[in-house]
Amino acid sequence: MEQLLVPMICKVDKVIQETPDVKTYRLKFRDEGMMEKFTYLPGQFVEFSLLGSGECTFCIASSATRTGYFDCSIKKAGVVTADIHNSLEEGDEVGIRGPFGNWFPLEDLKGKNLLFVGGGIGLAPLRSLIQYCIDNRNDYKDFTILYGARTSADMCYKEEIKEWQDNKTVNVVLTIDKPEETWTSNVGVVPKILEEVVNPVIENTKVITCGPPIMIKYTILSLKKLGFADPDIITTLEMKMQCGLGKCGRCNIGSTYVCKDGPVFTNEQLKSLPDEF
Amino acid sequence: MSVETFVTDKAGLQKFYEAVMASRETYAPVEKFGKFDFKRVARVTECDPESPIAKTQSIKPLFFPRSAKVMKFVATSAGTDVSETDEDPLAVKRAILGVKHCDARSLQVLDKVYNWDYIDTDYQKRRENTVIISTRCDRADTHCFCTSLDYDVENLDALDVLIVNGSDGKIYIKARTPKGESFLKETVTGQASPVTDEIASPDLKKQYDAFAGSFRLKMDYKEVNAKLSKIFDTPEFENVSGNCVSCNTCAFVCPTCHCFKISDEKVKDTGVRYKSYDSCNNGYFTLMAGGHNPRPVKYRRWRQRAMHKFVYYKERFGENLCVGCGKCTIACPVNISIFEVVNQVSAAGVQE
Amino acid sequence: MNYTKEIQDIAAKLFAEGKIDVFVGYRVNGFDDNQVPVLITDPQDVSKLVFTDKSVFNLVNYLKNDHTRRKRVGLVVKGCDSRSLNLMLTESQVKRENLYVVGICCEGVVDEAGQKMQNCTDCMVPDAVVSDELLGTPSGSDTLSGSYKMNADIAMLAEKPLTERAAYFEEVFENCIRCNACRHSCPLCYCAKCCIDQETATLYNGANTTSGAFHALMTWSLHLAGRCVDCRNCEKACPSHLPLHLLHKQNESVIYENFQEHLAGVVTGDRGAFYKYSLKDPDDFIM
Ligand SMILES: Cc1cc2nc3c(=O)[nH]c(=O)nc-3n(C[C@H](O)[C@H](O)[C@H](O)COP(=O)(O)OP(=O)(O)OC[C@H]3O[C@@H](n4cnc5c(N)ncnc54)[C@H](O)[C@@H]3O)c2cc1C
Ligand code: SF4
Ligand code: SF4
Ligand code: SF4
Ligand code: SF4
Ligand code: SF4
Ligand code: SF4
Ligand code: FES
Numbered sequence: 059m060e061q062l063l064v065p066m067i068c069k070v071d072k073v074i075q076e077t078p079d080v081k082t083y084r085l086k087f088r089d090e091g092m093m094e095k096f097t098y099l100p101g102q103f104v105e106f107s108l109l110g111s112g113e114c115t116f117c118i119a120s121s122a123t124r125t126g127y128f129d130c131s132i133k134k135a136g137v138v139t140a141d142i143h144n145s146l147e148e149g150d151e152v153g154i155r156g157p158f159g160n161w162f163p164l165e166d167l168k169g170k171n172l173l174f175v176g177g178g179i180g181l182a183p184l185r186s187l188i189q190y191c192i193d194n195r196n197d198y199k200d201f202t203i204l205y206g207a208r209t210s211a212d213m214c215y216k217e218e219i220k221e222w223q224d225n226k227t228v229n230v231v232l233t234i235d236k237p238e239e240t241w242t243s244n245v246g247v248v249p250k251i252l253e254e255v256v257n258p259v260i261e262n263t264k265v266i267t268c269g270p271p272i273m274i275k276y277t278i279l280s281l282k283k284l285g286f287a288d289p290d291i292i293t294t295l296e297m298k299m300q301c302g303l304g305k306c307g308r309c310n311i312g313s314t315y316v317c318k319d320g321p322v323f324t325n326e327q328l329k330s331l332p333d334e335f
Numbered sequence: 336m337s338v339e340t341f342v343t344d345k346a347g348l349q350k351f352y353e354a355v356m357a358s359r360e361t362y363a364p365v366e367k368f369g370k371f372d373f374k375r376v377a378r379v380t381e382c383d384p385e386s387p388i389a390k391t392q393s394i395k396p397l398f399f400p401r402s403a404k405v406m407k408f409v410a411t412s413a414g415t416d417v418s419e420t421d422e423d424p425l426a427v428k429r430a431i432l433g434v435k436h437c438d439a440r441s442l443q444v445l446d447k448v449y450n451w452d453y454i455d456t457d458y459q460k461r462r463e464n465t466v467i468i469s470t471r472c473d474r475a476d477t478h479c480f481c482t483s484l485d486y487d488v489e490n491l492d493a494l495d496v497l498i499v500n501g502s503d504g505k506i507y508i509k510a511r512t513p514k515g516e517s518f519l520k521e522t523v524t525g526q527a528s529p530v531t532d533e534i535a536s537p538d539l540k541k542q543y544d545a546f547a548g549s550f551r552l553k554m555d556y557k558e559v560n561a562k563l564s565k566i567f568d569t570p571e572f573e574n575v576s577g578n579c580v581s582c583n584t585c586a587f588v589c590p591t592c593h594c595f596k597i598s599d600e601k602v603k604d605t606g607v608r609y610k611s612y613d614s615c616n617n618g619y620f621t622l623m624a625g626g627h628n629p630r631p632v633k634y635r636r637w638r639q640r641a642m643h644k645f646v647y648y649k650e651r652f653g654e655n656l657c658v659g660c661g662k663c664t665i666a667c668p669v670n671i672s673i674f675e676v677v678n679q680v681s682a683a684g685v686q687e
Numbered sequence: 688m689n690y691t692k693e694i695q696d697i698a699a700k701l702f703a704e705g706k707i708d709v710f711v712g713y714r715v716n717g718f719d720d721n722q723v724p725v726l727i728t729d730p731q732d733v734s735k736l737v738f739t740d741k742s743v744f745n746l747v748n749y750l751k752n753d754h755t756r757r758k759r760v761g762l763v764v765k766g767c768d769s770r771s772l773n774l775m776l777t778e779s780q781v782k783r784e785n786l787y788v789v790g791i792c793c794e795g796v797v798d799e800a801g802q803k804m805q806n807c808t809d810c811m812v813p814d815a816v817v818s819d820e821l822l823g824t825p826s827g828s829d830t831l832s833g834s835y836k837m838n839a840d841i842a843m844l845a846e847k848p849l850t851e852r853a854a855y856f857e858e859v860f861e862n863c864i865r866c867n868a869c870r871h872s873c874p875l876c877y878c879a880k881c882c883i884d885q886e887t888a889t890l891y892n893g894a895n896t897t898s899g900a901f902h903a904l905m906t907w908s909l910h911l912a913g914r915c916v917d918c919r920n921c922e923k924a925c926p927s928h929l930p931l932h933l934l935h936k937q938n939e940s941v942i943y944e945n946f947q948e949h950l951a952g953v954v955t956g957d958r959g960a961f962y963k964y965s966l967k968d969p970d971d972f973i974m
Contacts, residue, residue, distance in 0.1 A: 062453055063405045063597065063610060067415055088414060109408045109415060109608075110601030136624030151415045153408075271627060297629070298621045300597050300886075303453040306613075307594035308621065310639075311629075313647040318452060332567050334629045334639075367862050368928040392926075401864055402895035477718050551718070577726040580748055582871035584926045587864055598892035609894035611865065618753065618879075619886060633753060668872050668924035669723045669744065670716050 062303055065107050065153025066092055071127055073148055076214040077207075080179055081143060082119065082131040088151065096157070098122055099164065100187035101294060101322040104156030105302050106130055108146060112138040115299040117321075118157060119182040121189035131182040131214060158302035159321050162187050162266060162292060170264045171200040173256070175277050177248050177269025178207055181214050183294050183321075184268050188222070195227060200263075204256050206233040206248040206273070210241050231256055248273055249280040260285045266292045278325060288326035295321045295328075297335060311335050339519070340509040340535045347526030348498070348506050352379045354522040355430050355468065363432040364391050373397055373431060384433030384468075384498075388476035389665050393590035394431055394438050398461045399445070401587075402611040405597070410604040420607070425460040430518070434469040437481045437660035439494040441590035442467070447652035448593055466518045469494035473546060478661025480552040480674050485655050489543050501538040509535070552674050556645075556655060562681035564646045567638070571683040575676045576637035578669045579616065585640070585663035585671070586614030591656045594620075615639045637676070645677050688794045690738040690822045694763060697789055697820065701761045702730035707787055711749045711762040713742040721799055724749065738763060743796045743804070745918035747771045747874035750781045759785045765793040767806065769815035770916040770952030771874040776817070777956055780877055790818025792825050806917045806932070809836045812953055835943050838936040862927045863900035865893055869921035869931055870907055875914050883907055908934035913942050913960035914951045 072084040087093045098118055107113040120129035134143045146152065172191060176184045184203075191198050203222060207213045213232070223230045233244035233251045244251050248269070252258075258265075265286060267277050274293055281291050297309040297316040304318040312332040314320070343351065355361055356377060363382035364371035371386040373394050404420040442462065449455040469491075472479075482488050491497075495515030499507045508527055510516035586592040596613040599606055613620065616636050622628040630636045648656035657673060664672040698710040714725040714735040722741045726749060727733060745768045749755055764772055769790055775781050792814040795807030807813075811834060814825045844852055867884040870876040883891055883903040891902050908915075915935040922931045942949050946960040 061419055061456070063608070064417060064419055067417060107599075107608075109410075109417075110599050110606045112599055113597055139624065151410075153415075153417065296623065298623050301595075304451065305448065305453065305455065305593070306596070307615065307643075308613075310643070310647065312642075313650040334635065367858065368930065370862075370926070370928045372862065372927070400895075402893075402899070578724040578749070580871050580924075581753060582866070582868035582924055584866045584868040584924065587866035587868075588926050596886045596893055598886060598894060600892050600894065609892060609896075611893045611895050613886070613893070614866075617884075619884075666868075666926040668868060668920070670718075670721075672718075675717070 063155070063301065065105070065113075065155045067151050068154045070146060070148050070150045070152065073146070076131060076216070077212045079134045079143075080131055080212075080214055082129050082214075083142075083146065083152075084127050084129050085152065085154065086127050087154075093126060096128070098128070098157035099161035100190045101161035101183060102157040102159050103183075103302070103321065104130065104154050104158065105299075106132075106142075107153035107155075108138060108142050109151075109153055111141040113153070113155075113300065114138045114142075115302065115317075117183040117186065117294070119185050121186050121193060123190055123193035131179065131185075133179045155302065159317055160319065162322050163324075164190075167191070167264050168197045170198060170262055171259060172198050172202070173258050173263055173265045174203045174205075175248060175252060175265060175267040175269070176203070176205045177273040177277075178212060179214065180267075180269030180273070181205055182268075184266060185215060185218070187266060192222075192225070192228070200229070200259070201227060202229040202231065202256060202258065204231045204233070204248065204252060206235070206251065206269075208235050210234050210238055247276070249276040252277060252280050253284065258284065264290050264292060268294050271296070288329060289324050291325035293323060293325065293328070295323055295335060297321075339516070339529050340507055340532065341519070341523050341527035342501070342530045342535065343506050343508060343527035344504055345506065347524070348508075349379050350524045350526040351508060351522060352384065352432060354524050355432065358522055359428045359430045359466070361430045361432060362394075362397055373433075376432075382433065385470055386433055388435065388472065388479065388661075391433075391435065392588060393441065393660070393662060394434055394467075395441065395445075395590045397429070397431060397465070398442065398458055399593060399595075402609045403457075405608040405610050408606050408608070425457055426464065428464050428466075429461075430466040430468060432468050434467050434494065435660065436469055436471060436488055436491050436494065437479070437658040438590050439467050439469045440481070440486050440488075440491060440658045441660070443486075443493045444591050444648075444652075444654050444656060444658065445593060447654060448648075451652070466496065466514060467494045468496040468498065470498040470500075471542065471546065473500055473542070475546070475550045475552075476661060477551060478664040478672060478674070479550060480554065480659035480661065482547055482550055482659075483552065483554045484556050484657065484659045486658070488547075499539055499542050501535075501542055505538065507535055507539060509539075552659075554674065554678055559645055559677050559681050560649055560655070562684055563642065563677060564650070566680065566684035567642075569680060569684050571680045572638045572641070573634040574683075575679055576634045576671070579633050579637060579671055580668060581616050581618055581633050581636065582668060583614035583616050584666045584668070585673075586616060587612050588662045588666040589657075590660060590662065591644075591658060615643070641673065641676050641680060644673065688738075688740045688791075688823070690791065691736065693822050694738050694789060695733050695736050698727065698733040698736055698761060699730060701787055702733065706759065707761040708758040709755055709760055710736070711746045711755070711760060712736040713738060713744070713746075713763070726754070738791070740794065740796050743798070743919075743923065745771060745874055745916075745920045747775060748872060748920060750775055750786075751874065751877045752879065759787075761787040761789065763789045763791065764815050764817065765791045765796070766810060766813040766815055767793075767916045767918040768874075769817045770812060770950075771918060772817050773952040773955055774875055774914055774916070774959070775877070777952075777958055786819075788815070788818045788820075790815025790821045792821060792823030794823070804919065805839070806919050809838060809917065811835065811950065816953055817955070835940070835948070837940060838932065840930065840933060841936050841940065844933065857897065859929050859933075860897045860900040860904065863895075863904065863929060864927055865895040865900055865903065866926060868924040868926060869904075872920040872924035873911070874918070874920065875911060875916075876907070904931075904934060908938060911935055912938035913946070913949065913962065915939060916951050 067088045068085040074082040103117040116130040119131045304315045309316040364386035365374040371391040644656040710727045713722040
């Protein structure tokens, strides 16, 4: 076990300040050969250590279809994440273990309309899948991204969202919670915009959603109201984690280990779990 | 069975123990502050292989250390050096004396979680290199309920060498596994003589029956498993956990609990990462950054404890995550008994 | 010492008058004649309550947030327990108006083997110092005037050479398993985020090393210096049976000698030796 807990060293290639409290760290393995061996799929996560401070769980926010690096977008939320924000700079080294967990059901998504519903930092895991799907665009039908944040400043990946908006085959809907002077797009919480603006086709559509727990809860209610079936609603769960190996006992919901059996679940699977997340 | 049984007496047993200690690194219950913990011993007089049940810690730390150094790291001008620590050499052959049956069994239960998917090779190596020598208890203690669980205490194969106090001062030494058999070949001295099963069995059986008759606690684990698996939301969890002070001791002393935390310690440019015990009774155990906690109140944490032991682990790995040793109840400052909790909750759940 | 009947009556009356939501007392544990704490919310259950010299646990622990937050609580306190309650009140951890306190004039409690507990033989304040109702006969004597008893174990250790003492404590820390039961069973360790039991390295990580235990336990004992009331909840909870009172009693005696015979929690409103801050303090360091 001990050796499973020893991380590989990565170098921070680039730091992007996404929002006041989110930074994206672009990472490359110090040992270049490792980069090729590091294969992962959208939805998987890594254990990220700032050595001396501690280890945290972050999903991989980029797709392996873009080679040579991977991204973690990190929100300042507690002790270790604050240390990361305060001290980690380009050229610094961090420890990475992974990839862990399951991934989005890529095979099931093929030939389907895709609707991504993200809120705040929840766009990070979706971004990995979005990049993957854009890079394999012909495998999928309609492509809609609904993304909400509290304020326009809290939107992650602003540059990349522009690219998506410029992409004729992708439909991007943005929203913020409260009106702002310079904001010309939608205003309102994600579930509301989902029902009133996006109004998606239900037939042959898979919805992938990720965001704060409260947003996920109401988004799923809206989706159900619109008529989506539970197996077509896919989300990623956040539970406290430490090992990522199905050993430390932190992430379980009933007999399910979120770090091994998840973090990606369909709503159908979620319904069979004890109500403790 | 081809496996040989030996018979000896108290003096012969001491000789056997001495031979064990001469042959490998030996661990046995050593008294400190009135409590027995398994420590390295060189002489029989240092330890008590028949230490009192209620005062003996489990052998778990010999396989899953209370704190394991995961790695060292050093920041140099050329970059960060990360290396596994070479402490606790795993290749050493060890023997443990004075292991209670329940404790020996706990390793079989732990094997399941350590050997699924990612394999804990350190644990495995420690397992492979250790001979478990277990003396069968003569009497159950107040909180023991090993005979009520999903394993056969009489014919337990979780131990390599079985020692039984027979009648008239006779002591039997018996191999229970091939590992135990070859180990006995090396260590059984002239003081112990082989006996046939025909002679040994009735005496072993007699001892077992007397022992099995001494239990205060008895339950039908299948019924508890079945009933609990249908209960999740019941106020009974609040009733049974009312006086719990969330102190974690139950998990720290439990031979089957296996939760851990990972933490770093750094001084200037060098640091160490540890993996240390943790417990689901802890308020912060599932507390996430930002304040969300799926188990914010103690009855939910106790529900996790009870359900993990008697439902979740069983669903996942086919075994109860409890061997009935009673260590948690004895250590608990308010004596909350896992036995009572699961029985009370499953009984109450059905009345509705 | 047996106040079982009185306490049952008081609890029943408090429930009947609607004055409390929960009554914290003792019941027999159900397997031998020892007792465990019980939190009673159903008036029907008051018959479970007992009080004898086996009523050891300091129930003030249950006034911590985890257990009885925003509830009106009836509880039983012995002398030492009442002093910890006094400190909880002074430190604004509980509201007096939410409590109904049954104070005991304590004659001493016994351990599992039936031996009088050492803290009881040392006790200078057997009568509850906070109460709405007092049971038993007050000991009457002015217990605080100059009868401080040096703890026998401390006195014994003090005789030994330094190296021997160091070796002894080394052994204590070596046998600590870092479960933190001591801190969780102490009524005065109510911090929601305690510096010694965090998962991520803040001050100390949770590693079970001798030095880790040393740092954690020493910090812990300093956080209780001038506050520890010698109820021994911590020591009773310790699964390794460590003599934790040594850490606290040494502090207590030093403080008693040097800070005007200060004893924790005896006087309502007294914040304790190490927790008073005065600009006029002649010393230029802050503890
Ligand atoms: C599968 C998964 C993917 C995630 N992806 C991202 C992401 O892409 N970007 C991002 O900003 N955050 C993500 N999180 C949340 C992130 O893990 C926490 O915000 C982070 O661990 C907080 O660490 P801390 O030390 O700052 O907080 P503290 O509160 O100080 O936490 C102490 C320790 O508890 C654990 N912990 C605390 N909160 C969480 C939590 N919410 N989830 C898991 N472990 C936790 C960590 O091990 C941490 O070291 C993800 C969580 C999970 C489970
Ligand atoms: S839960 Fe209690 S009785 Fe069961 S194995 Fe653990 S310590 Fe023993
Ligand atoms: S009972 Fe709690 S501490 Fe023990 S293994 Fe299960 S989750 Fe971990
Ligand atoms: S549960 Fe008790 S009787 Fe059974 S093996 Fe363990 S110590 Fe012996
Ligand atoms: S040992 Fe007892 S009080 Fe402590 S957490 Fe376990 S059940 Fe609760
Ligand atoms: S430190 Fe121990 S003896 Fe002192 S008040 Fe706390 S629990 Fe009581
Ligand atoms: S209760 Fe005992 S073993 Fe546990 S942390 Fe405290 S001193 Fe150490
Ligand atoms: S994160 Fe350790 S078991 Fe899932």
